[in-house]
Amino acid sequence: MKQTAKGKHPGLHNCPLFSKISLAMLLLATTLMVPALAQAQRVVTGKVLDASGAPVKGASVQIKGTAVGTATDNNGSFFIAAEKGAILTVSNIGYSDTEYQLGDETELTIRLNSLVRDMSEVVIVGYGSQRKRDVTGAVVSVSEQALREVPVPNLQQALLGRAAGLEIQTVGNQPGSGAQIRIRGVRSISGSNEPLFVLDGIPYDGNLNDINPDDVASIEVLKDASATAIYGSRGANGVVLITTKKGRSGDTRISYNGYYGIGNPAYKYPVFNAEEYQAMRNLSPWTNGYMPEELNGIALGRNTDWQDLMYGTAMRTDHNMSVSGGSAGNTFSLGGGYYNETTVMPGEDFKRFTLRGTIDTRVGKRIKIGLTTQNTLSIAEGSQFVSGAAMFRTLALSPLMPAYNDDGSIYLTPNGNIDDNNADGRYSPLLLKDGPKTWNDRVRRLRTFNALYGEYEFMKGLRYRVNLGLTYSQTHSGQFRGSDKPENPSFFRPALGNIARVDNGESWSYTVENLLFYDKEVGDHKFGFTGMYSIQEAQNFSNFVQKDSITEDFVEFYNLALSTPVNSGNTGLGGAESKSSLISYMARLNYSFRDKYLLTLTYRRDGSSRLAPGNQWFDYPAVSAGWIISDEDFMKKFDWISTLKLRAGWGRTSNQAIDPYQSKGLVNNSNGLPTGGDIGAAGAVIRYNYGPTIVTGYNVVTLPNPNLSWEFTGTTNIGLDFGFLKNRITGSFEYYNSKTDKILYNVNLPVTSGVAGAFATNVGEMENKGFELSVSSVNYTSASGFTWSTDLNLFTNRNKLLRLSNNVSQDIGSQLFVGHPMSAIYDYRNAGVWQLHEAAEAAAVGAVPG
Numbered sequence: 131m132k133q134t135a136k137g138k139h140p141g142l143h144n145c146p147l148f149s150k151i152s153l154a155m156l157l158l159a160t161t162l163m164v165p166a167l168a169q170a171q172r173v174v175t176g177k178v179l180d181a182s183g184a185p186v187k188g189a190s191v192q193i194k195g196t197a198v199g200t201a202t203d204n205n206g207s208f209f210i211a212a213e214k215g216a217i218l219t220v221s222n223i224g225y226s227d228t229e230y231q232l233g234d235e236t237e238l239t240i241r242l243n244s245l246v247r248d249m250s251e252v253v254i255v256g257y258g259s260q261r262k263r264d265v266t267g268a269v270v271s272v273s274e275q276a277l278r279e280v281p282v283p284n285l286q287q288a289l290l291g292r293a294a295g296l297e298i299q300t301v302g303n304q305p306g307s308g309a310q311i312r313i314r315g316v317r318s319i320s321g322s323n324e325p326l327f328v329l330d331g332i333p334y335d336g337n338l339n340d341i342n343p344d345d346v347a348s349i350e351v352l353k354d355a356s357a358t359a360i361y362g363s364r365g366a367n368g369v370v371l372i373t374t375k376k377g378r379s380g381d382t383r384i385s386y387n388g389y390y391g392i393g394n395p396a397y398k399y400p401v402f403n404a405e406e407y408q409a410m411r412n413l414s415p416w417t418n419g420y421m422p423e424e425l426n427g428i429a430l431g432r433n434t435d436w437q438d439l440m441y442g443t444a445m446r447t448d449h450n451m452s453v454s455g456g457s458a459g460n461t462f463s464l465g466g467g468y469y470n471e472t473t474v475m476p477g478e479d480f481k482r483f484t485l486r487g488t489i490d491t492r493v494g495k496r497i498k499i500g501l502t503t504q505n506t507l508s509i510a511e512g513s514q515f516v517s518g519a520a521m522f523r524t525l526a527l528s529p530l531m532p533a534y535n536d537d538g539s540i541y542l543t544p545n546g547n548i549d550d551n552n553a554d555g556r557y558s559p560l561l562l563k564d565g566p567k568t569w570n571d572r573v574r575r576l577r578t579f580n581a582l583y584g585e586y587e588f589m590k591g592l593r594y595r596v597n598l599g600l601t602y603s604q605t606h607s608g609q610f611r612g613s614d615k616p617e618n619p620s621f622f623r624p625a626l627g628n629i630a631r632v633d634n635g636e637s638w639s640y641t642v643e644n645l646l647f648y649d650k651e652v653g654d655h656k657f658g659f660t661g662m663y664s665i666q667e668a669q670n671f672s673n674f675v676q677k678d679s680i681t682e683d684f685v686e687f688y689n690l691a692l693s694t695p696v697n698s699g700n701t702g703l704g705g706a707e708s709k710s711s712l713i714s715y716m717a718r719l720n721y722s723f724r725d726k727y728l729l730t731l732t733y734r735r736d737g738s739s740r741l742a743p744g745n746q747w748f749d750y751p752a753v754s755a756g757w758i759i760s761d762e763d764f765m766k767k768f769d770w771i772s773t774l775k776l777r778a779g780w781g782r783t784s785n786q787a788i789d790p791y792q793s794k795g796l797v798n799n800s801n802g803l804p805t806g807g808d809i810g811a812a813g814a815v816i817r818y819n820y821g822p823t824i825v826t827g828y829n830v831v832t833l834p835n836p837n838l839s840w841e842f843t844g845t846t847n848i849g850l851d852f853g854f855l856k857n858r859i860t861g862s863f864e865y866y867n868s869k870t871d872k873i874l875y876n877v878n879l880p881v882t883s884g885v886a887g888a889f890a891t892n893v894g895e896m897e898n899k900g901f902e903l904s905v906s907s908v909n910y911t912s913a914s915g916f917t918w919s920t921d922l923n924l925f926t927n928r929n930k931l932l933r934l935s936n937n938v939s940q941d942i943g944s945q946l947f948v949g950h951p952m953s954a955i956y957d958y959r960n961a962g963v964w965q966l967h968e969a970a971e972a973a974a975v976g977a978v979p980g
Contacts, residue, residue: 175209176238178202178220186242189222190378194229197459197492201380227252254350254371256360257331257645257660257716264722266730266754266777267357268847268864270294270904272349274375281389281448283471284339285346285372286311293351294864294902294923304517305471306339306480306510313353313368314866315898315927316952318841319944320890321787321874325368326361330502330581332599332641333364333666334372340506340577342467342484344387344450347375354866355781355845359752360716362734365783366843366870374502376488377454377461388449395441395474404433404529411546418547420530427530434529434544440520440559441474459492475520476563477571478512498585503578510573514609515622520559533560540565542619554624561621568612568620570686577603591649599641607633610686628680629700630687635672641665658720666712673705708790713737728756730779738786742793742836754779754847773853773860780847784840787874792890795834799826832887833879839892843870861905869932870896877935878943893935896952900927929953 178186185206192199193210194217202208212218212232220240221227230240252259253271262271270293282288286309290298297312316323327334329341350371352358358365402410408428411420420428427434452465467484483506490500528546535541540560543551550556561568578601585595609631614620623629643664650657678700681692695701716734732752739746759765760774799816816827845868853860873896876888902925910918929951934940940947947954964972964979972978 172213172236173209173211174232174236174238175207176240178206178208178222178240178242180242186222188378188380188383189220189242190380192219192221192379193217194219197457199379199457201378201383254348254373255357256328256352256369256371257643257662257718258647260720263725263758263775264720264728264756266728266756267352267779268295268354268777268849268866269357270296270351270353272351274347277343277346277349278387281391282343283446283448283469284309285341285343285349286338288343288346289349289351291921291923292349293353294904294925295353295900295927296351303473304480304510304513305473305478306482306508306513308337308339311370313351314868314900315929317366317843317868317870317873317896317898318785318787319873319894319946319952320876321785321841323367325370326358326364327370327372328361329372329504329579330374331583331597331643332579332581332601334579334601335639335668336577336579336601336603337508337575339480339482340508340575341372341504342450342469342482342486342506344448344467345374345465345484345486345504346372348373353864354779354847355783355843355868356730356732356752356754356779356847357781359732359750359781359783360718360734361783362714362716362736362750363712363738363748363784363786363840365750366785366841374486374488374504375452375454375463375465376490377456377463379456379461382453382455384451384453386449386451388447390447391445393444393446393474395437398437398441399525401437401525402529404428404431407529416547421528421546421548423532423541423544424528424530424546427532432530432532434527434531434533436524436527436529436533436559439533440476440524440563442476442563444472444474446471456490461488461490463488475517477516477520477569480508480510480513482506482508496587498583500583502581504580505578506576508575510575512571513573514571514607515611516562516569516571519622520562523555523559527558533558556624557619557621559621561619565621566618568618568683569622570608570610573605573607575603575605577601593647595643595645595647597641597643597645599639599643601640602636602638604636605634607631608687610680610683612683627678627696628683629676629678630680630685630690630693631674631676632687632690633672633674635670637668637670639666639668654724656720656722656725660716660718660720662714662716664714664716666714667710669707669709671705671707674702676700676702709739710790711739712786724761726758726761728758730754732781740786740788740790740792741838741840745837745839748784748840748842750782750784752779752781754781760853770854771852772855772857773851775851777849777851778847780845782842782844784842785870785874786840788838788840788890793835793838795830796832796887797828797830799828830885833885833889835889835891837892838890839872841870841873841892843868845869859905859907861903864902865900866902867899868897870898875935891935895932897930897932898927900925902926 178189178191180186187202187204187206189202189206190199191202191208191210193212198210200208200210214232214234216232218230218232219227220230220242222242228240228242230238253262253265253269255265255269272289272292276292277288283306286298289296295314299310301308301310311325312323313325327338352369352371358369361369404427448467448469450465450467452463454463456462464487469482470479472479484504486504488500488502490498492498527544531544531546532541533544540558542558543556544558545551545556580600582598583595585593587593611622611629612620613628614623614625641664643662646661648659675690677690677693677695679694679696680690685692714734714736719731721729730753734750735747736750737747754777756775756777758775760771765771765774816829818825818827845866847864847866849862849864851862872892873894874890875893876890878888879885905922906919908917908919931946931948931950931952934946934948942956945954945956947956964977966979969979
C-alpha cells in the first residue's frame with residue numbers, strides 16, 4: 131500500500147492541474163491586494179520647523195507604537211510610509227515631543243516648541259523624568275543648546291551663570307583645573323560641600339574634567355530637599371544630573387564639532403619699572419648696595435620686563451566626531467574627542483582623549499536594553515610642582531638685571547642681592563622656558579564609566595528596570611627633579627642632587643539599582659509610583675615611593691631601584707586602602723488632580739558601612755505640592771499670563787562626608803623622633819624590650835567615636851513659576867530656608883589627653899536662607915532662524931552658624947563664630963595711623979606718629 135503524507139490529499143498533491151490552478155489563484159490574490167495595500171500605505175512627505183519657522187535637522191519622526199521611523203535632513207524635510215490614522219511622534223533634543231495624527235494629506239508641516247519656553251517640557255528628575263508642569267521641587271534644566279553656546283573645556287564652566295543659586299569658582303589657573311561648586315551655600319565645616327553628581331542615572335564620584343562637554347545632552351540641577359531627598363544621605367548639598375547623548379532613529383549621521391583658540395594675558399601685574407625700583411632701593415634700609423650687573427644696568431638704562439619675557443601665547447583646541455543612527459527600535463552612537471590646553475606660563479598643559487558609545491535596542495514589544503560606555507585618558511603636565519613655581523620669582527626679579535648674557539645664553543642669577551642668589555630661588559625662571567628640561571611633572575588618569583540597563587514592561591503602565599553601573603579609574607603621578615650641574619642647571623634643585631617620586635592609585639565601584647514604575651490614570655486622577663532597592667560598593671587603593679640620588683637623571687621616576695638615598699628624610703614609602711558600601715530603599719508617589727493640583731511624596735532609607743553598628747541606618751522623608759493657578763477659570767481674564775504655578779515643599783537629607791573607618795580611631799608606631807642622627811633608624815619606630823625580646827609598639831593618634839553620624843539638613847522651599855505674553859517671558863522665584871544640625875567637626879584635643887590627632891564628632895547647627903530669581907525672554911525671532919534672547923539670574927544666600935558644642939560662642943583658631951557666616955574673617959580692627967598733630971595721644975599708649 132502506498133504511504134502518503136499526513137494531512138495531504140494523495141491525489142491532488144501530485145496533480146499538475148492543481149499546481150497550475152493554485153498558482154493562478156495566488157497571482158490573482160496578489161493582484162487584488164496591491165490596490166488595498168497602496169490605499170493603506172502611502173508615502174507622506176513633511177517638514178519639521180521650530181517656533182520661528184527655521185528647519186529642525188536631525189529630528190526623529192516615528193510611527194507611534196512601531197519601530198518604523200526616519201529623521202529630518204538639513205532642511206528639516208522627511209518622508210515616511212504610513213497609513214491614514216497613524217500617529218507620528220516627532221522629537222528632538224532641545225524641543226518638546228509632538229504627536230501628529232495623519233488624515234488624507236500627503237504633505238504636512240510640523241512645528242516643535244523649544245523646551246526652554248514650554249511647560250510640557252520633559253525634565254530629568256531623580257530615577258525618572260517628569261513634565262515640567264508636574265515638577266513640585268526646585269529643579270533647573272540646562273539644555274544641550276545652552277551648553278554649546280560658548281566653547282568651554284569642562285562642565286564647570288559650561289554651568290556658569292546657568293542657574294540661580296549655583297555658585298562656581300575656578301580653582302587654580304592650571305590647564306584642566308577643576309572648580310568649586312556650591313548649591314545654595316555651604317553646610318559643613320569639616321565635611322564636603324560638593325553636590326552629588328549623577329551620570330546617566332549612576333552616582334559619579336570622578337573628576338568632572340573627565341567628562342567631555344560635547345557628549346552631554348542636558349544637565350538638571352536639583353536644589354531643594356523635596357527634589358534631592360530621593361538621594362538620601364548624599365543629597366544635602368544638592369544634586370547635578372548629567373545626561374549624555376543617545377543615538378537617534380534614521381539614517382546614519384556623521385557630525386564634527388571643533389574649535390581652536392589662542393590667548394594672551396589681558397593685563398600684567400603692576401610691578402616697578404627700573405626707575406621706580408631704583409627709587410625704592412635708594413629709600414630702603416638695604417645696605418649692601420646694588421649688584422655689579424645692576425650698576426651696569428643703571429648706566430645702560432636697562433629696564434627688563436620679566437613678565438613680557440616669560441609670558442607666551444596660550445592655546446586651546448577641541449575636536450569631537452560622532453556617528454549615530456538606527457532603525458527598527460535599535461539606535462546607536464559612537465564618538466571620540468580630543469582636547470588640548472596650554473597656558474601663558476611655560477611647562478603646563480592638559481590633554482584629554484575621550485571615547486564613548488551607546489546602544490539602545492528593543493527585544494520584542496516589552497523588553498528594552500541599553501549600554502553606555504565612557505572612557506577617558508587625561509594627561510596633565512606641570513600640575514604638581516611646576517605650576518606657580520615661577521610666578522613669584524618672575525614678579526620679584528630686579529628690572530635692572532639682564533635676562534641673557536652677551537652670547538645669548540640665560541643669565542642664571544638675576545636677583546637683586548647676593549643673598550637671594552644663594553637661596554633656593556637663585557635661578558632665572560627663563561630656564562623653564564628656554565633652558566634644558568631637567569624635570570618631569572606628569573599626572574596620567576584613566577577612567578572608564580559604564581552603565582547598562584534592562585527594562586521589561588509587564589503591562590501598560592507597569593514596568594521594571596535594572597541599572598548596573600561599573601566604574602574603574604587608575605591614576606599615575608610621576609615627579610622628577612634633576613641634579614644641579616654647572617653644564618645643566620636645575621631650576622627646581624639648585625645646589626642639590628636629583629629626587630623622584632611615584633604615586634599610584636586606583637578605584638572601582640559598582641552600583642545595582644532595581645526600579646519598579648507604575649503609572650495609572652483614573653478619570654481626573656493621575657498616579658505615578660517609583661520604588662527602588664539599590665546597593666553600591668566602592669574601593670580605593672593607593673601607594674607611593676620617593677627616593678633621592680637616582681643613579682642617572684635619564685632614569686627619572688621609571689626605576690627607583692636605581693638609587694642610593696643619601697638623605698633618608700627624602701625617602702618614603704606609603705599607601706592606603708578603603709572600602710565602603712551603601713544599601714538603599716526608596717519610594718516616591720506623584721499624584722495630580724485635574725492636571726493642576728500636584729502632590730509628591732518621597733521616602734528613602736539608607737544604610738552605610740562608614741558608620742558604626744547601631745548608627746548606620748537613617749530615614750529621609752520629603753513632601754511637596756504644586757498648584758497650577760493659570761489653569762483656573764478665574765485666570766482666563768488675565769490673558770497676558772500664560773503660566774503661573776505655585777510650589778511648596780519640605781524635605782530632609784544628609785551629607786555623607788565621613789571617610790571610611792573614621793569612627794574607629796587610628797593608631798601608628800611612630801614616636802615622632804627624627805630618623806637620622808646618632809639614634810639612627812631606631813628613632814622612627816616605637817620599641818619596647820621584654821628581656822632579650824624587642825617588640826614594636828603603637829600609640830593612639832585618633833580616638834574612636836562609635837556615635838559619629840551624618841550631618842542632616844532640613845529644607846523648606848517655596849517657588850513661583852511664571853510665564854507672560856505667550857511665554858515670551860518666563861522665569862521662577864524661589865525662597866528657601868535650610869537648617870543643618872549635627873555638623874561634622876574635627877575637635878583638637880589638649881596635649882594632656884595624650885592624643886595628637888583631632889577627634890571627629892557632630893557639633894552645632896548652621897542655617898542657609900535666601901531668594902532666587904530667574905528670568906528668560908525671547909526678544910526677537912525671524913523666519914530665517916535668527917533669535918535674540920536674554921537670561922537673568924539673581925540670588926542671595928545668607929549663611930549663619932547657629933550653635934557650636936558646649937555652647938561655645940567662638941573658636942578663633944578655626945575661624946568659627948556663632949551668629950556669623952562661615953566666611954567671616956577675624957582680624958584686628960585698624961584704627962588708622964597716628965598723625966603728627968596726635969603725638970600726645972600716641973604717647974599715651976606708647977606709640978609715636980607714623
